[in-house]
Amino acid sequence: PQKYIKDMFYLQYSAYTGKEISLADSSKTSVSDVNVLIDLVIDFMFEWNVPFKEGYKQLPREERYFIYQCCRHRRCLVCGDSADIHHLDTVGMGVDRRKVDHTQKHVMPLCRTHHENYHQLGAEKFAELYHVPINGIKLDAETLKKLGVKGNYESQ
Known part of the structure; x- marks a missing residue:
């Protein structure tokens, strides 16, 4: 089964790019x-529910895309457990969230434990401890x- 999944992934890459996977020094593979x-x-791991183990601590170079996929699949950015969308820009106490334009807010997907931990530590200490970006991302x-x-997405 492991070889089948590997072959399937290689085939998917080849179909998507028209190229073979090669990271050898002699290959013509570009940074792009x-x-x-x-x-x-990243897509493959989310779609096939592959455990990330320590991957959440070592964000890939394209961390914005990774955070987006964590949001999309509601996976905690820190541990990979089920997550809620945490607003880094405060919405405000007593404000009706249904009337807020959330596209203007920075977010980060966090499980209940890490959400509470974020509030206990504060943004800077949390980001430093878990090696995550301090500012999260904005979603469309x-x-x-x-x-x-x-x-309120009427203008969107």
Whole structure:
């Protein structure tokens, strides 16, 4: 089964790029090709629910894409458990979240444990401890709607 999955991944890469996977010094693989490969590996791991183990601590070079996929699949950026979308820019106490334009807010997917930990440590210490970006990402209206984040997206 492991060889089958590997062969399937190689075939997927080849079909997507028209090239073979090669990271050998003598290959003609460009940096752009490697970035596509990284994105495909991340997609593959989410789609096939491959455990990341320590991968969350060692974010890939394209960390924004990785964070986006964690949001999309509701996986905690730190541990990979089921996550909620945590707003890094405070929405405000007593504010009706359904009337907020969440596309203007920075977010990070965190499980309940790491969400509480974020509030205990503060943004800087949390980012340093878990090797995650301090500012998270912004999501577009379409992604937020798919994730079920209710808000005011009339202008989107």
